[in-house]
Amino acid sequence: MANCKTGVMIGTMLLRRSLHTSPRISRYLRQNEILRGNKESSLAKYAFLTIPVTTLGLGLWQISRLKWKESLIEELQTKTNLPTVNLPEELFELNDLEYRRVQVRGHFDHSREMYLGPRSFLKGGDSISTGGLMSAGAGGKSGYYVITPFILSDRNLEILVNRGWVSQDQKNPATRKQGQVTQEIVLEGIVRHSEPRPTFVPKYQSGNTWSYRNLSEMSTVMGTSPVYLDACVDSDVPGGPIGGQTRITMRNEHLSYILTWLGISAGSSVLWWKQFVK
Template sequence: MIYGKYFSNFLVKQNFSSSKLYLTNLTRNSSMTTKSVELNSFSRRKKSNTDIGWILLVLPISAFGLGTWQVKRKIWKENLIEELKSKTKLPALDFPENEKELTNLEYRRIKVVGKFDHSKELYLGPRSCLIDGGAENSNGLFSGSGSTNSGYYVITPFKLSDRPYSILVNRGWVSMKNKNPASRVSGQVAGEIELEGVVRLTESRPQFVTKNVADSRFWAYRDLEAMSKLVDCEPIMIDAVAESSVPGGPIGGQTNISLRNEHVSYIITW
């Protein structure tokens, strides 16, 4: 009986010691887990703050770089526009022996001799009338000749006297009501003439502009291949200079020297 009592007390003490040890280990493990969670949370916050810091550093540097690039692009484009304008004021060249050279002469003046074929007129537009390369104001600077803000460029085949073919000449701008040749008979120049014009190349379809209709007399943009095929000409075009204008005829000098220039707004944005 005495041994049984001692053995029973021993088991109780052992169980108590084991429970105490288990609770101690559990508490220690719980404490370590809490510390681990806290360390991981701190690490994530530190990484997040570091990422935000990098973003805040990179954004202004990138914006400054883009703004500087836009300034350079703006200056480049303005210089290019001035260069093109200066080309149109250089002395006129003779029509080159090899017409393929014209691809390198856009915006240069050339001299041609020949006759218009008014029976094959084409119309490019609608367009505003240009004065010195800019659109006419809303009051109509040519109100005396029936000018308004909207009209067409008259594109007429021109048979060269010294070549076996014709080219296209943009004679200039007419208002909507003068689009019909019958309304401007006095301006339909007859006979052989000498003419100066600015070389123009074909253009791609501008964004949001309707497609050209190949067999139509009316064109939305300058497609020299298709236009010349319709009236049996070479795909060569010149814009008649302002000095070519005649009373009652189209207003010459309709060479629009402008490039899309939105760099100022981009600079402000960046």
């Protein structure tokens, strides 16, 4: 039995040697290796080509996103500068009036004051950044928006008004008694709707401080109608919160994305040309 196995092994070795030493068979094997190499090279060529093609598509897509973002910012700035209108009798009309200025007459109910934040201080519709997480407003302190029910004089209606920004150490209304006006006033504000809950921000549980603007829940807790206005800076009260806290600018980094993706596309295209074409 051992001799039989040894014979098989020797026969196999001789067969392999004869195949490689035969000119015709050797040429056939070399051709197969070349074809296999060409096939692998072709696959690598087209696989690598997906990089410049994909990044080119992303760059072109970011161009359209840049145009969309610039158009949206321009639209917001236009809306906030349109003439002031009265608060409509039918509240459903507010669905089409976000970022429009409206005028109301009435007085605040400071006993139900609540807060939205922490928030950065806005000036001219944009935050004043110091390069950190806090605002540069009021010495770079963190702050809150003061949200107060506003009782209208000309109808049986209560709404919510973001009176403006206060620093952390002025969150307590006892520190700003002068600004807690109780008389009837005419107020101009910008219509705002609810904002989506940011990622990782917990839902509202209880208390008088909110992390994000949820108009439905806020109005339910406060017992008001679901109407929310950002008080304009013209409606500031001496000693009170700083109004004009409506953000009309947006983060716009699409140009840097365009340059990044098109740069990658151009660089990888040159490498592809040198490797597979030139």
